[in-house]
Each structure stands twice: as structure tokens, then as C-alpha cells.
Amino acid sequence: MAKRKSIKKKGNREELAKEKFFKLNKKSDENDASVWFKRGMDTSDPEKKLECFKRAYKLNPEFENLLLQMAEVLFQAGKKDEAFELFDMIFAINPDSENAFLNKGAFLFEDGRDEEALELYARAVILYPENDWMWVNRGNSFSRLENYEKALECYTRALEIDPEAAETWFSKAGVLNTLDRNEEAIEAYDRGLALNKKIFEGWVGKGAALQKLERYEEALETYEKALKLNPKCADIWISKADMLQILKRDPESLKAYYKALEIEPDNFYSLLSSARILMRYSKFQDALNYADAALKCSPKSLEALKIKGDANYFLGRHRRALQAFKKILAISPKDPEIWISKGCAANYSGSFEEAIESFDMAFALGSETSSARAHRAYSLRKLGKYEDAFENYDRALTLDPENLNIWDAKGVTYSYLKEYEKALECFDKLLAIRPDDLSALNNKGTVLYDLERYEEALECFNRAFEINPNFQEAKKNRQIIARILKEKKTS
Structure with missing residues (x-):
């Protein structure tokens, strides 16, 4: 923020307190510009302040401090043109007014008119080369115009004049940070913090520089110091949460994002980051809630x-997932991963033709994965197109021979065609590598049941039940086979 030099009131506090209750009893006082000026300075009401200043102005139109204060009130009231007209009047009276240069430049900065501010300061620093505020304000405008080298020159000059100005060190550090001169930035932040440890922005800036250098533990400590000074700043909580996430301390990171959301409930970044972490921990409903809140913002x-889409998919709400993926593709139609996700959601929604079209789009966009081919095979199988399904399973295995689940799916497809021996070959290939695969054990047992090889079937179901006693399908099949064998034994 550009600095404006405050106009100091004359007299001590006791005198000013008396003036606050001063009444214009004498006719001579009514015609004294300084009295009206003091009354204006003593009131906090902008309208009354301006009224007093106007009375003073009528009595003394060349009272510089009065004009500066009037400009301040008018600018803050949104009457910017009138405020700038007053500066023209001041310069007409005193072309080299130091306070007018400072205040007009600051107003131009606040109004976003940096080029004009720089033009003004170019003259000001010639007249007042030892005024550090002129250099700081000039640096602020250069910085906002992204002329960082010039800004750095200005801040450096200001610090030569006043090396004890903590905020100037922070301004210089911020520019160094932007220029990725992060070690120098940290040194500058440390110089400023040595002068004033209570400016939280200094800690935040230092944390950002440490973060760029991947010194995440130090950055985290720095953000925590900033939070002690300003615990109500959502952005600092977010920075802390980001560091915790990088350090793989997700539960703590989530708590920090929640703190940010207590301060700013509609903070899109915090909502989305929370949803992202919750997805990693398979808390799909909570993730969905935060994603929905984020979507209200964006x-x-x-x-x-x-x-x-993903949360709904894992919650078994496949049609809702499908709608979410369709919305993405309406915005970004060339994302192959989303076409694959859409295909999977369409499969489980029973829209098999739509699923095939989605997988084909993904392949056309250059993303032919083993998993996508296997899912396409599933679509074809559900449509009764078994030969095409087998071609896709084989293609999936070519793409990734380690994708053992394909052998299970291929075996199930053979079982539908009552080609039981081929089905058993597929299950055995999988079980030779992964002997505890529950799905393959159960499916193999089912095929053996269909072949009336009950003892072998029971072995499969027993093995599956032994691995996981909560596997209900194997438990049920085991009971059926046991009953059949018992009946055969008694008959």
C-alpha cells in the first residue's frame, strides 16, 4: 500500500481535548480559518469534517494543510475528481509541496493510475531524493506494473535512506520473491522481522519464499507464527494446510482447511482441497458434499x-456419476480419462451402447488402456456380443499382461457360453499367480458346481471363506454345496 503523510495537529493532547469542545462564541473566531480547521480535525463525521473545512477554505483558500485534508475526505467519499482538483490548487500555490506529492501519488496508486503516479514521483524524487516514502511509493507502482527490477531499485534506495523501516524490507522481499530470488527474499524478510516481529505479512511472505525452495517444514513453522498474530486470516490457514498436505499429513491438513472455511465458508480453494483429501481416504459422501459446495462457487x-462424478460412482450412484461426467465433457470434450469414466458409469447404469461409444472416444483421443479395453469387453458381453468381448479382453491383456482381473472376467464370459473348461483355464491362470483371489475362487467354484464337480467346488468356496469369512457369496455357495454333498451321501 502506498504511504500518505498524515498532517500532524499542532498542540498537545490536553489542548486538543479542549478544542474538541470549543464553541465559537466570538465573532472573531467565526472568521478564523484555523479554528474551523481544528474543529474539522476533531470530528470523525466525514460530512461535518468537510463542512468545517469548507468554512475554513472560504476564509483562507491558500491554507495548504487544509486543502490536503479536504482532498483526503473527498477522495474517501468517492469524490475523486474534486480531490484531484484540490491538488492542482496546492501545486498552484506551492509547486514543490512535499506533502502534495506524497498524497496525490498515493491517491493515484489507490485509484489504479500507476503510470500517472510514476510520472509524479519521477519529479518528486528529484526534489526530495532523501524522502524514503517517495521511493517506496514509486516502487509500489512499479511492482504493480510488473516492472520488478525498477521496483527493487526503488526499495533499495528507500532502505539506504531508512534501513530501520520494516515494511520497506518486506516490500523489497516481496519483489525478490516474485523474481524467484528466494534466498535473498528470505534475508530481506529476516531483516524486516528483526525490526518488527509483529507484522504477520512478513511471516507469510517468508513462508512463501521457503515454500518455493521446498523447505516445507520451515515454511509450516513460519505460517504458524503468522497465525499467532492473525488467526482470523483464511489465507494463512490455507497456506498451512497446503504445507501439511505436501508433508503428507492429510488429517492435519484437512483440519486447517476446515479452519479456513470457518472464516470464509465459500472459499472455493478450501472446499475443493477438502474434497480432494476426503476422496483419498474413501470418505465419498463427505467428499461429495464439499465438491457440491465448491460447485456453488464455481x-x-x-x-x-x-x-x-467419482464420489457418486463409488457410492453406487452411477446415473448421477454419469451426469457429472457429461457436464465435464460439455466443457472439455477432449479429455480421454473422462470419456473412460463416463463409459464405466454408463456400464453400471445399464447404458452399454453409450459405454462403448465413450470408450471408443477415449481410444480415438489416444488413451487406450488395458482397463478401458476390459470395461469395453464387459459392455459387449452384456450386449451378448461375446466374440467381440473376447477380442477386447485379449487386447486388454496385450496392453497389460499383469492385469490379472481380465482372466477372471474372461473366465466368467466363457461360463456364460457354457464353455466351462476354457473358463476353468482362465481362473487357473489367475490363481496360479494370485492364489487368494476371492472372485476367481468363487467363480471357479461356480463353474465346478455347474460341472457337478461338487467336491472341487467346495474346496474353492472353503478356501474363499477361509480367506474372508465375511465374503457372503462364497459363504452361501459353500452352504449349498455342503447340502448337496450331504444329500448325495444319504441317498
Whole structure:
């Protein structure tokens, strides 16, 4: 923020307190510009302040301090043109007014008119080369115009004049940070913090520089110091949460994002980050809630829509997942991963033709994965197109021979065709590598049951039940086979 030099009131506090209750009893006082000026300075009401200043102005139109204070009141009231007219009047009276240069430059900065501010300061620093505020304000405008080298020169000059100005050190550090001169930035932040440890922005800036250098533990400590000074700043909680996430301390990170959301409930970044972490921990309903909240802030957020789609998919709400993926593709139609996700959701929604079209789009966009081919095979199998399904399973195995689940799916497809021996070959290939695969054990047992090889079937179901006693399908099949064998034994 650009600095404006305050106009100091004359007299001590006791005198000013008396003036606050001063009444214009004498006619001579009514015609004294300084009295009206003091009354204006003593009131906090902007309208009354301006009224007093105007009375003073009528009595003394060349009272510089009065004009500066009037400009301040008018500018803050949104009457910017009138405020700048007063500066023209001051310069007409005193072309080299130091306070007018400072205040007008600051107003131009606040109004976003940096080029004009720089033009003004170019003259000011010639007249007042030892005024550090002129250099700081000039640096602020250069910085906002992204002329960082010039800004750095200005801050460096200001610090030559006043090396004890903590905020100037922070301004210089901020520019060094932007220029990725992070070690120098940290040194500058440390110089400023040595002068004033209670400016939280200094700690935040230092944390950002440490973060760029991947010194995450130190950055975290720095953000925590900033939070002690300003615990109500959502951005600092977010920075802390980001560091914790990088350090793989997700539960703590989530708590920090929650703190940020207590302060700013509609903070899109915190909502989305929370949803992202919750997805990693398979807390799908909570993730969905945060993704929905994020979408209220940014309805076209692709990541929030993806989380919504994925969360619904894992919650078994496949049609809702399908709708979310469709919304993403309406915005970004060339994302092959989303086409694959859409295909999977369409499969489980019973829309097999739509699923095949989705997988084909993904393949056309250059993303032919083993998993996608296997899912496409599933679509074909459900449509009764078994030969095409086998071609896709074989292609999936070519793409990834380690994808053992394909052998299970291929075996199930053979069982539908009552080609039981081929089905058993598929299950055995999988079980030779992964002997505790519950699905393959159960499916093999089912095929053996269909072949009336009950003892072998029971071995499969027993093995599955032994691995996981809560596997209900194997438990049920085991009971059926045991009953059949018992009946055969008694008959």
C-alpha cells in the first residue's frame, strides 16, 4: 500500500481535548480559518469534517494543510475528481509541496493510475531524493506494473535512506520473491522481522519464499507464527494446510482447511482441497458434499465435477456419476480419462451402447488402456456380443499382461457360453499367480458346481471363506454345496 503523510495537529493532547469542545462564541473566531480547521480535525463525521473545512477554505483558500485534508475526505467519499482538483490548487500555490506529492501519488496508486503516479514521483524524487516514502511509493507502482527490477531499485534506495523501516524490507522481499530470488527474499524478510516481529505479512511472505525452495517444514513453522498474530486470516490457514498436505499429513491438513472455511465458508480453494483429501481416504459422501459446495462457487470447475462424478460412482450412484461426467465433457470434450469414466458409469447404469461409444472416444483421443479395453469387453458381453468381448479382453491383456482381473472376467464370459473348461483355464491362470483371489475362487467354484464337480467346488468356496469369512457369496455357495454333498451321501 502506498504511504500518505498524515498532517500532524499542532498542540498537545490536553489542548486538543479542549478544542474538541470549543464553541465559537466570538465573532472573531467565526472568521478564523484555523479554528474551523481544528474543529474539522476533531470530528470523525466525514460530512461535518468537510463542512468545517469548507468554512475554513472560504476564509483562507491558500491554507495548504487544509486543502490536503479536504482532498483526503473527498477522495474517501468517492469524490475523486474534486480531490484531484484540490491538488492542482496546492501545486498552484506551492509547486514543490512535499506533502502534495506524497498524497496525490498515493491517491493515484489507490485509484489504479500507476503510470500517472510514476510520472509524479519521477519529479518528486528529484526534489526530495532523501524522502524514503517517495521511493517506496514509486516502487509500489512499479511492482504493480510488473516492472520488478525498477521496483527493487526503488526499495533499495528507500532502505539506504531508512534501513530501520520494516515494511520497506518486506516490500523489497516481496519483489525478490516474485523474481524467484528466494534466498535473498528470505534475508530481506529476516531483516524486516528483526525490526518488527509483529507484522504477520512478513511471516507469510517468508513462508512463501521457503515454500518455493521446498523447505516445507520451515515454511509450516513460519505460517504458524503468522497465525499467532492473525488467526482470523483464511489465507494463512490455507497456506498451512497446503504445507501439511505436501508433508503428507492429510488429517492435519484437512483440519486447517476446515479452519479456513470457518472464516470464509465459500472459499472455493478450501472446499475443493477438502474434497480432494476426503476422496483419498474413501470418505465419498463427505467428499461429495464439499465438491457440491465448491460447485456453488464455481459451477464449471472440472476438478469439482470430477470429484462429484467419482464420489457418486463409488457410492453406487452411477446415473448421477454419469451426469457429472457429461457436464465435464460439455466443457472439455477432449479429455480421454473422462470419456473412460463416463463409459464405466454408463456400464453400471445399464447404458452399454453409450459405454462403448465413450470408450471408443477415449481410444480415438489416444488413451487406450488395458482397463478401458476390459470395461469395453464387459459392455459387449452384456450386449451378448461375446466374440467381440473376447477380442477386447485379449487386447486388454496385450496392453497389460499383469492385469490379472481380465482372466477372471474372461473366465466368467466363457461360463456364460457354457464353455466351462476354457473358463476353468482362465481362473487357473489367475490363481496360479494370485492364489487368494476371492472372485476367481468363487467363480471357479461356480463353474465346478455347474460341472457337478461338487467336491472341487467346495474346496474353492472353503478356501474363499477361509480367506474372508465375511465374503457372503462364497459363504452361501459353500452352504449349498455342503447340502448337496450331504444329500448325495444319504441317498
